[in-house]
Amino acid sequence: MRKEFLPFSRPSITEDDIAAVADVLRSGWITTGTRNAEFEQRFRDYTGCRHAVALTSATAGMHILLKALNIGPEDEVITPSMTWVSTVNLIVLAGATPVFADIDRDTLMITEETVTPCLSDRTRMIIPVHFAGAPADLSSLRKLAGRHGVFLAEDAAHAVGTEYNGERIGASGTSIFSFHPIKNITTGEGGMFVTDDDALSERIRRLKFHGLGVDAFDRATQGRSPQAEVIEPGYKYNLPDMMAVLGIRQLERLDEFIEKRETLARRYLEHFAAMDAIIPLALPEGSARHAWHLFIVRLDTDKAGISRDMFMDELKKRNIGTGLHFRAVHLQKHYRETFGYQPGMLPETEWNSDRIVSLPLFPDMTESDVDEVVSAIREVLCR
Ligand SMILES: *Cc1c(COP(=O)(O)O)cnc(C)c1O
Numbered sequence: 242m243r244k245e246f247l248p249f250s251r252p253s254i255t256e257d258d259i260a261a262v263a264d265v266l267r268s269g270w271i272t273t274g275t276r277n278a279e280f281e282q283r284f285r286d287y288t289g290c291r292h293a294v295a296l297t298s299a300t301a302g303m304h305i306l307l308k309a310l311n312i313g314p315e316d317e318v319i320t321p322s323m324t325w326v327s328t329v330n331l332i333v334l335a336g337a338t339p340v341f342a343d344i345d346r347d348t349l350m351i352t353e354e355t356v357t358p359c360l361s362d363r364t365r366m367i368i369p370v371h372f373a374g375a376p377a378d379l380s381s382l383r384k385l386a387g388r389h390g391v392f393l394a395e396d397a398a399h400a401v402g403t404e405y406n407g408e409r410i411g412a413s414g415t416s417i418f419s420f421h422p423i424k425n426i427t428t429g430e431g432g433m434f435v436t437d438d439d440a441l442s443e444r445i446r447r448l449k450f451h452g453l454g455v456d457a458f459d460r461a462t463q464g465r466s467p468q469a470e471v472i473e474p475g476y477k478y479n480l481p482d483m484m485a486v487l488g489i490r491q492l493e494r495l496d497e498f499i500e501k502r503e504t505l506a507r508r509y510l511e512h513f514a515a516m517d518a519i520i521p522l523a524l525p526e527g528s529a530r531h532a533w534h535l536f537i538v539r540l541d542t543d544k545a546g547i548s549r550d551m552f553m554d555e556l557k558k559r560n561i562g563t564g565l566h567f568r569a570v571h572l573q574k575h576y577r578e579t580f581g582y583q584p585g586m587l588p589e590t591e592w593n594s595d596r597i598v599s600l601p602l603f604p605d606m607t608e609s610d611v612d613e614v615v616s617a618i619r620e621v622l623c624r
Contacts, residue, residue: 243560243613245325250423253498253604258490259604265483273450276482280489287492288401290412292442295485296449299419299432300401302367305448306417307335309441310366310392316558317363319391322402322571323350323372323590328396329570337380340364341571343587347523348372348466348539349490349597353381366392371400371410374425374502374532375479375525379405383414387507397435397583401425402499404530411435421565425490425498425534428484437607449478501604508608509536509600512615518622520596535566536602543621549596552621561618 242548265271278595284293296302312318314336320328322341332339340359342351349372356367367386369377377395386393397403398419400410410416415438418424420431434444434449447453451476480488513519525531540549547555553563569590571582584591600614 245612246252246560247601248562249599251600251603252427258487259338261490262483265486271483272481273479274482276484279481280485284433284493288409290411291437294434294445295480296432296434296478298430298481299417302417302432302434303328303331305445306394308330308448309444312337312365318356318366319356319359320368322569322587323349323567325567326366326448326570328584341587343589346589350377352378353385362390362393368394369395370396371403374399374403374534376405376529399534400532402495402532407528425532426495428488431480447472447532448475451475462588480505498604499532505606505611506536507604508611535599537597537599539596549598553598555621561614561617566599567597569594601611
């Protein structure tokens with residue numbers, strides 16, 4: 242058995258990263274400033290997007306996007322239930338109604354087929370998730386949204402570096418990325434709102450800083466008046482330089498991180514090809530690039546003879562950490578009780594919600610760590 246606990250995720254932070262953050266702390270300017278502007282510029286260069294606005298989280302980005310689109314009572318927003326709770330919470334907090342589209346069993350993503358029956362004359366928005374670092378089927382979802390005059394916002398929290406049809410996620414449309422510590426790059430906490438819509442970008446920039454239309458950096462260095470006025474009431478979601486500097490450095494290493502993740506993922510896949518109780522997700526088709534944010538498998542609970550939760554506990558006893566991305570949102574306490582949602586409503590989502598488990602995958606892991614995870618799994622399955 243492993244001596245040291247192997248977490249399912251760990252950010253890759255170097256001494257130089259720490260020194261870069263310390264330099265910002267010593268510089269006299271620690272909130273949003275030149276580092277933030279540079280991070281946004283580099284993110285534009287990397288993804289090929291037109292506008293990028295750095296924020297304190299992806300959740301913040303979703304909050305102000307719903308606000309910018311004036312989503313509210315009477316409106317419906319189509320989302321998977323297999324997503325992080327933040328999206329659904331924010332839809333409800335905006336006074337709108339979440340409408341859950343079921344997912345493809347093997348990609349965990351919503352598709353044209355699952356979204357179509359959810360459309361109504363109240364639908365305003367569709368929010369697909371690029372799950373685990375694989376791209377959603379954007380071309381059919383974009384066409385569907387276009388035909389119905391509905392806004393498509395991509396939840397790209399898992400998808401920095403992902404490519405679809407040879408194009409990076411973010412290069413067109415509207416996407417929101419996350420830099421939470423488990424994500425492919427991190428700023429501690431942080432996010433990036435990305436769009437090719439000029440007016441929307443301006444509105445988001447304003448809403449992330451009090452609705453002033455300028456932030457503290459603009460006011461201090463761009464010659465904008467410190468007496469700037471509120472154009473509309475806004476929030477306070479600007480990313481400080483002490484975090485942005487980490488983003489700049491992490492972005493430089495992103496491709497190296499993804500290559501490492503891919504090598505590890507391929508090794509898992511080789512092992513699991515011969516284990517019928519472990520069902521990996523489907524790989525993306527066509528000219529896609531998987532960013533391998535998560536390595537998710539489904540436990541065939543009939544073949545394994547144990548539940549997924551027991552499986553996770555048994556791995557933990559063997560010093561292997563695991564994650565759960567995600568527990569279906571519609572069956573969580575608030576949503577069950579408030580909306581009366583029942584099991585049976587979203588068969589593929591629920592089937593996966595009971596069986597998925599995220600295995601350790603992060604750039605500083607080794608191939609022998611993968612082998613140890615797999616031997617621990619073999620041991621648990623053979624008990
Ligand atoms: C992490 C995550 C988010 C939220 O990101 P934060 O930066 O933590 O707000 C949203 N959606 C998905 C699918 C995520 O995994």
